[in-house]
Amino acid sequence: MKISPEGLKELREFVHNEKHSWSFVKTMRMRFETTSAVGLIDEVDAGSKEEAIGRAVRTAHRILSLLKEMGVKFDEVEPSHGIGHLIRGYLHALRLAKGMEVEPKQLFIGMLGGIFHDILGCIMVKRYDENKRAVRHAEGGGIFLHYLGSNVSLSLMERLIGFYGVAAHTHYLKPITVLCEDGVNRESTPYVDLDEFGKPIMCIHLTRWTDRLDVNGPTFFGRHFLTPEESHKDFDGENYYSVKFQNHMNPFPRNEEEIKNSGYKTMREHITMFAKSQNNQSPYGKYDYGIMSEIRDSYTARLLRIISAFDGSEKFSDDQKTALRKKWKQWLIHNIEPNKNTEFVAENLDRMFLSLNNKIKDRWYNVFSVVLQEYAGWAKDMLSAIEDFPEEYFLLPVLGDVRKILY
Numbered sequence: 188m189k190i191s192p193e194g195l196k197e198l199r200e201f202v203h204n205e206k207h208s209w210s211f212v213k214t215m216r217m218r219f220e221t222t223s224a225v226g227l228i229d230e231v232d233a234g235s236k237e238e239a240i241g242r243a244v245r246t247a248h249r250i251l252s253l254l255k256e257m258g259v260k261f262d263e264v265e266p267s268h269g270i271g272h273l274i275r276g277y278l279h280a281l282r283l284a285k286g287m288e289v290e291p292k293q294l295f296i297g298m299l300g301g302i303f304h305d306i307l308g309c310i311m312v313k314r315y316d317e318n319k320r321a322v323r324h325a326e327g328g329g330i331f332l333h334y335l336g337s338n339v340s341l342s343l344m345e346r347l348i349g350f351y352g353v354a355a356h357t358h359y360l361k362p363i364t365v366l367c368e369d370g371v372n373r374e375s376t377p378y379v380d381l382d383e384f385g386k387p388i389m390c391i392h393l394t395r396w397t398d399r400l401d402v403n404g405p406t407f408f409g410r411h412f413l414t415p416e417e418s419h420k421d422f423d424g425e426n427y428y429s430v431k432f433q434n435h436m437n438p439f440p441r442n443e444e445e446i447k448n449s450g451y452k453t454m455r456e457h458i459t460m461f462a463k464s465q466n467n468q469s470p471y472g473k474y475d476y477g478i479m480s481e482i483r484d485s486y487t488a489r490l491l492r493i494i495s496a497f498d499g500s501e502k503f504s505d506d507q508k509t510a511l512r513k514k515w516k517q518w519l520i521h522n523i524e525p526n527k528n529t530e531f532v533a534e535n536l537d538r539m540f541l542s543l544n545n546k547i548k549d550r551w552y553n554v555f556s557v558v559l560q561e562y563a564g565w566a567k568d569m570l571s572a573i574e575d576f577p578e579e580y581f582l583l584p585v586l587g588d589v590r591k592i593l594y
Contacts, residue, residue: 192258224382230344231292239291243298267410286478297393300352307331321373329354404486409523438550499553
């Protein structure tokens with residue numbers, strides 16, 4: 188593939204032509220799933236934890252430089268899966284790597300997947316077009332990483348494993364049949380995440396862990412708040428449901444029957460669903476251990492405190508409300524998704540928010556206040572956790588000093 192804007196255009200066309208890209212995905216899956224996962228991992232070049240982390244950081248530098256050469260415009264990526272999510276993925280990958288003991292070969296691939304699992308795919312495929320595609324953002328990201336791999340010194344085996352880890356990160360639990368835009372029904376089946384001995388393939392789980400840490404805690408509220416500007420379909424682990432701003436902003440609790448009969452979920456309900464899945468009894472968290480469990484549980488505690496703020500009773504003056512909305516918008520723009528498009532989205536969402544009735548807005552002012560408090564604590568913890576890494580690890584092409592997102 189050419190490292191140029193023309194190469195990027197060709198790859199997008201390939202991904203969007205599901206007759207071809209679906210065949211590629213099936214071929215790559217078959218190669219991975221019919222080969223010894225242990226044998227594949229043995230082919231990865233990383234002899235120690237330090238080598239794995241260093242190689243992952245250097246490879247991330249090179250990939251970001253290549254994306255710049257290809258003319259990638261991060262501002263065009265949907266706001267909850269853009270630069271902010273990429274940077275937090277990078278920081279979470281470092282934090283997990285620092286605190287856990289795992290095979291270095293798995294660590295290297297898992298860090299790469301954790302950093303690039305969403306951004307590469309969302310350059311290829313719009314995140315909320317997935318109800319009419321089988322090659323979704325996860326598969327598109329896997330394809331992109333595979334093609335970039337030959338330009339960043341990944342071997343064929345490393346490219347195969349990297350593809351699979353990124354493609355598998357969305358962690359679907361059951362087969363899903365999709366009527367695609369070309370009129371063809373295609374069935375997506377769950378990805379294999381255990382090796383031939385029944386043990387977790389950690390490079391896949393590390394990619395998922397990194398993603399899950401940004402759908403937990405205060406950052407997820409900001410990410411998700413940016414999504415309902417336009418009506419779309421979202422996925423709840425079982426089915427797709429409609430998202431419309433007015434409905435999604437309903438802060439009042441509903442019972443299961445009311446939710447089922449309405450045909451939609453509110454933001455409160457969507458985020459509560461994620462909070463309830465952050466444990467070892469969930470199919471998503473069943474293999475969590477060590478530092479992942481520690482971070483996960485601290486993030487979940489923050490998330491639950493935020494959810495409880497929907498039922499808070501604090502009263503704000505008009506001046507306090509205006510100041511809080513301004514601070515919230517700046518937080519979305521600077522900390523959650525720092526790109527030019529977010530400013531437009533945040534302003535539009537603020538206008539939409541002002542059209543809501545006062546009872547709804549008053550609940551949300553409580554939430555805004557608690558989210559910002561929890562974020563301040565989260566950012567302080569993150570800065571402390573990563574402070575021992577070399578300075579050059581934080582200075583990335585295109586992105587600059589990634590720590591600035593925390594201030």
